[in-house]
Amino acid sequence: MSQFGLLGKRRFAPFFWTQALGAFNDNAFRNALVMLVAFQMGLDDRTVGLYTNLAPALFILPFFLFSATAGQLAEKYEKSRIIRYVKLFEIVAMTLAAYGFYTHHTPLLLVVLFMMGMHSTMFGPIKYAILPQALKNEELVGGNGLVEMGTQMAMLVGMIAGNSLMLVADVGPMLASGATIAVAVAGYLASRRIPPAPATAPDLKFNWNPFSETARVLGITGADRAVFNAVLGISWFWFFGTVLIAQLPIYTRETLGGDGSVNTLVLTLFSIGTGVGALLCEKLSGKRVEIGLVPLGAFGLTAFGVDLYLARHGLAATRGLDWLAFLHGAGSWRVVLDLTAIGVFAGFYVVPLFAFVQSRTPRERLSRVIAGNNIINALLIVLAAAFGLALGRLGMDAATIFLLAALLNVLVAVYIFTLVPEFLMRFITWVLVNTLYRVRVDGMQHLPEEGPALLVCNHVSFMDALLLMANLRRPARFVMYYRIFNVPLLRFVFRTAKAIPIAGHKESPAVLQQAYDAIDAALAEGELVCIFPEGGLTADGEIAPFRPGLEKILARRPVPVVPLALRGLWGSVWSRRDTRLGRMRLPRRFRARVELVVDASVPPQAASAASLEARVRELRGELA
Template identity: 80%
Template sequence: MSQFALLGSRRFAPFFWTQALGAFNDSAFRNAMVMLAAFQMGLSDHEVSLYTNLAPALFILPFFLFSATAGQLAEKFEKTRIIRYVKLFEIAAMALAAYGFIGHHLPLLLVVLFMMGMHSTVFGPIKYAILPQALKTTELVGGNGLVEMGTQMAILIGMVVGNTLMLIAGVGPHFSAALTIGVAVIGYGASRFIPPAPATAPDLKFNWNPFTETARVLRITREDRAVFNAVLGISWFWFFGTILVAQLPLYTRDNLGGDGTVNTLVLTLFSIGTGVGALMCEKMSGKRVEIGLVPLGAFGLTAFGIDLFFARSGSAVTRGLDWLAFLHGAGSWRIVLDLTLIGMFAGFYVVPLFAFVQSRTPRDRVSRVIAGNNILNALLIVIASCFGLALNSIGFNAPKIFLVASLLNVVVAVYIFTLVPEFLMRFITWVLVNTLYRIRVDGMKNLPEEGPALLVCNHVSFMDPLILMANLRRPARFVMYYKIFNIPVLRFVFKTAKAIPIAGKKEDPAVMHKAFEEVDAALADGELVCIFPEGGLTKDGSIQTFRPGVEKILERRPVPVVPMALRGLWGSVWSRRDSMMRRTRLPRRFRAHVELVVDVPKAASDVTAASLEQRVQELRGDMA
């Protein structure tokens, strides 16, 4: 099912429109307020600068003060009810904004801006914590992609509409007031259709002290190293994005020679790119949480950020170009491509990270971890703003700041991927498998979503473990021949994936004994373990006799058994067909069509090595 089918589902659609309308209103209000201050009130440059610089600080302050409290609310109480209260709060805030717009009361509008910051602070933990409750595991990446796309488009449209309405002579404030109140009311109406989302930690002891609770939330966020580093990755995304977006007005004026329409164009390109990248994540990941896309996203951010510097590093010769004149200028389409691709790779980067945090964090802590993420995001946004101002003060123009941010992205990516090699391992696996094969999966719904299970599969090529890693929805521990485990480059992948090397009893009885101990320990910890009971690669394409090791494992630890079969690998890259026929092992079937079939779990008491062999043979059929 396509991710877009979620837009027709009550499980997702009302929530999607509620959050998109909220993002639109937030953007429309902020931009209308800036236009009012800058163009409608006759203020001095100093006064305009004061208000425009104070506005971001007031909006972000609630994230520091109330994120921890918001995380507790989302865990302890039913989420849909909180969403409706938040939307009623938004209606009240927009009513005050209407009075401020019409009466030109900027101090009151700054109060409303603080209120909208509170609105976003409370809604944030719910926004991402409700998705794992409403969606299936296979829908999580697609749902996050739609939310990210919807948010980007809503912010962009809100910016354009907010700017345009406020600048209508004479009636701009009235139109802006009507719009923001109307959208808030529609958003509340949409929230009435969101299905209930029960509390995940109803017995949580509420802590009203925002400072001690913030410290506790940050401790919870750090408990799982992989999750915490994913949170750091998300916060870095906001740092990078803040620097980029903050420089775009000066870049548009000084380097592109454009007017306000060109500024709108470059923001549109970045937003559309991010939305497209977010939507592509589901297709590229095969509907699983694929953190292998994160290094790809980091690479794209750096590559196209550096190219943006080289595309137009000097000052523009001509000034005041509108968007159409800019597009007709020399080299403009390179800039268009760079901005769009930076956005697209940003989508590849951030969507899998959010899905990873949601899927790896226990349900009764997701909201508080998201709250911790929001606190760190706010901190990195403030640091990014100060960093950009510091670089400006020492004479760096916008292209040079793009270059610095892109090079810093390399340092941060290396740091994160060194701390959590799983990201790089998943990237290598994703690239190898998707380069060499075209894979169709059937029956993945049969894989248990939690708890231990023993997976058994036929063994056709040296790539079998990587193919399974790239397509199983849950991480699995693979038992593999120790010589395959020690293949250069792939050793890093197998070791990071906690594969279990095994040797024959005659080769190395100590390695064999250790392997069985590790298998039992993994199953005891509730993990998936995958074995190839043939004991080696098939030499002629047929399934070899299953060895009794599988029975030994189940005798000691009776867990559910999931038979699986790989089809179409015989004769592909790194199978033994070529060596058997004394041919040079060349990629004779590059991009081979491969199928993975997953059967329903069997009780340990109902299976033997022979019965499993027969079932895997049936699953594979005639397609070797």
């Protein structure tokens, strides 16, 4: 099923529309408030500057104060009920906003802005914690992609609507009020269709002290290093995005020479790009949580960020261009491409990170980890605002600030990928496998979602472990011949994936015993372990007899066995079909179509070398 099929499912669609309508209202109200203060109240520039700078601070403050409390609520209580209370709160806030718009009561509107910050704060931990409860593992990336796309589009339309409605002569405040109240009511009605999402930690002892709970939530968020660094990556995305969006109006006016319509155009390009990138993640990842896309996203952010500076910097020779005149200008389409591509690669970057956090964090802690993520996000958003303000005070133009953010992205990416080599390992694996093969997977639903299992597979090429690594939905520990384990470049991948090197008894009894011990320890920890029981690559395309080592493993640690079969690899890159001289030629089956077939698990007491060999032969069929 395509990810768009989720929009027809009750377990996803009501939540999707509730989230999108909330994102719309956040941005419509904020932009309507800015338009009212800046253009319709006759205030002097100093007062306008005070309000426009105070507004973002009031919106972000609740994330620091109440995120930890929101995380506790989302775990202790049923989530759909909390969502309905949050949406009722939004209706109250928008009703107060209507009175504030009508009377031009700015302090009241600032209070409402704080309330909308509370609305987003309370909704945040639920938003990402509810998805793993509602979606299957193979739907998680697609669901996150849809949520990110819907959020980006809703934010964009909300910004445009808030600006446009408030600027309508005489009736602007009434139109903006009516629209935001109507959307809040629609969001509440949509939330009533969200199916129940049971509490994941109903016995959680509630801590009402926001400061001590914030410290505890940050400790929980940092407990798993890989998850914490994914959170840092998400927060960096918000830093980068905040710098970009904050500078776009200045960039539009001073560097592109455009008017408000050009500002809307560049915002639209970035938002559409992010939505497209988010949606592409499912196809590129094969419906798995593929963090190999994260380094690709980081590379794209830097490459197109630098090119955006090279395409246009300095002061524009002409000012006041509308969007059509801008597009007809020399070099404008390069700017269009860069802004869209930055959005696309931002989608590649952030969607897998959210899916990774959701898939790696235990359900009973996920809401609090998301709350910790929101706290760190808020901190990075504040730092981004200070970053842009400080560089602007130093005399740097918006294009130069974009360039510095793009270059800083390199340092942040290297830092994160050095701390968690798994990100880079998955990227190398993803690139290699998708460059060399076109893979079809069948039967992945048979792979256990949790708990230990022994995977047994036929062995056709030197790339078998990488191919499985790139396509299995759960991480697995691969047992491989120690000489393959030590191949340059791939050694980094195998070590990072915690592969287990093995040798024959005659070659090294010590290495063989260490391998058996490592296999047993991995299974005891509830991990998947994959072995190639033939003991070596096939020399003729046929499956060799399975060796009795797998029976030794099961005798020591009885676990379910999952038969796997690789099809279509014989004669492809790095198989042994040709002579040694022939293998030096360009492979005839580059980008080979191959298949991975996963069968139902076999109980340990029914598993033997002979029976598993017969089953893998049957799965493999005639397509070697």
